[in-house]
Amino acid sequence: MFKPDKYIHPDFSKEIFVNAPEAKLEAAPKDKTAPEGYHAMSIFPEYFKIDGQWLLAEESRMDCVPVYENGKIFVREFRNLNMGDLVVIGRTEDASEGIYVHENCFEKEEKDEINSFTFRQGRTRETGFSHDYEQLVELLKYEKENGGYIVWTMGPACSFDVKARENFAKLIDNGYVQALLAGNALATHDLEGGYLGTALGADIKTQMPYPNGHYNHLDTINRVRYHGSIEKFIKEEKIDSGIIAACVRNNVPFVLTGSIRDDGPLPEVFGNCYEGQDNMRAHVRKATTVIGMASVLHTIATGNMTPMYRMLDDGTIRPLYFYMVDTSEFAANKLSDRGSLTSKGIVTNVQDFMRNVVEGLGL
Template identity: 45%
Template sequence: MTVIPTYTPPDFTRPELKSAPVVRVAPAPADGVLPERFHATSNLPEYIHLGGGRWLLARQGRMDGVLVLRGDVLEVVEPRRVRQGDPVVIARSEHGEEGLYVHAAGFAATAGAAAEFAFRTRGTRESPFSRSYDTLYEVLQHDRRDGYIVWVLGPAVVFDRDSRDAMSALIDAGYCHALLAGNALATHDLEAARFRTGLGQDIYTQEL
């Protein structure tokens, strides 16, 4: 079984993509202000059509950003970082009708028909399935053996005894090579270790 799935790019010769119009952009009217009909990004690979069958993949995708086209570079930008005049992609459809294509099944071919069905039937893109955790376990095992695992944590992980113990077990088992956090995590972890409380509440019963 392939742990790290292979990415399969879209088939841009498909009729609906081959006939797609050139994507439209509109200037941001002010710093941090988006033009009407802006496209909010997903956690999936996203392409725009520049014309002549040339599609451009967005760099470093992320949820709830916007696409800004600067020359031949398509960036995903947080709305608050958009500056007046930035050329923001505008589109309300995701299947090529407006020159924008969100590739929902890029990893489904490797994972199999069941995974492709899951891609197309989940309630939202953020919704996990039980099988998603099976894949996560396999990726963690793979990266512990052949790579590095970096966790980015907030203080909530130590406000509950079970989640704190689970994270400790992962670290003890070698599933953490680096941990990135602010001082809140360290402060509340020390509180939990010394007093078994988080912000004064018992980390098991949640009682004050």
């Protein structure tokens, strides 16, 4: 039975904390600008000593700044700073400036000592992922049973295969998806699959190209725009298969954030990247597990918003689990190079990944 690692609270009775100075606060000199010497956040839990109390930043995000307001620490993007906001100053992490970064904060199972010389410790095509699937299946069951919030980030390859679309729809229908983050392409090609049976003009069953198939995704976008919304398109065109249709019938929110290369785009796509980012972060703030599939850019974007922990409504602090699934070893492991140090890569194609997860869940 899956059980999240237990959070180890810092012992603030220790001398380093008792004798630590107060964190220095300085007002932002103008909108969207932090004072010199500002403190930038990481993925780890961070505490700040203010008025004799060590305050945890309850909702964190790397590369943002801590702001003290109404007795709490809020973490804000530079673009959301207002002149006069009280920003924490200091770049040490050991309590010497009233700032403490709590890295080793979760209790791990005891393991036997491992010799320093070992084989096969990387995450590559040769890695055996059976145990990872077992752990992930148990995690998903735990999240569903305990009110977790599972956020999926998906690239267009997730919609190119009929079985991949069917399997992810099963995950949605059975309560294993609380939010979907993607771009214009994932939704477009998934809707194209339900509307015309293709993705980028190739049959989603046989992968054979259709005559003039390069029009199909454009025709799909055009038809959605004719109806005015994705939901209206699904209803009027009687789309009954695929990822986005499953989201709509289950009231699962999806955030589609566009890029400069987008066709169309679909009506719901956020063309303003910061508006899209804010809507993505609204779901990341609630996430307890994040799974990125076949989308390096969207998954790294999501990772940049995701700390390694989540404070629940009852004050409990638990780990936030993050997976990256891709056929490329580079892509599957790149997330940790961008600061998401606790993410776990699985090197496989998304069709096989979704089949293994669905079968493991018994759906």
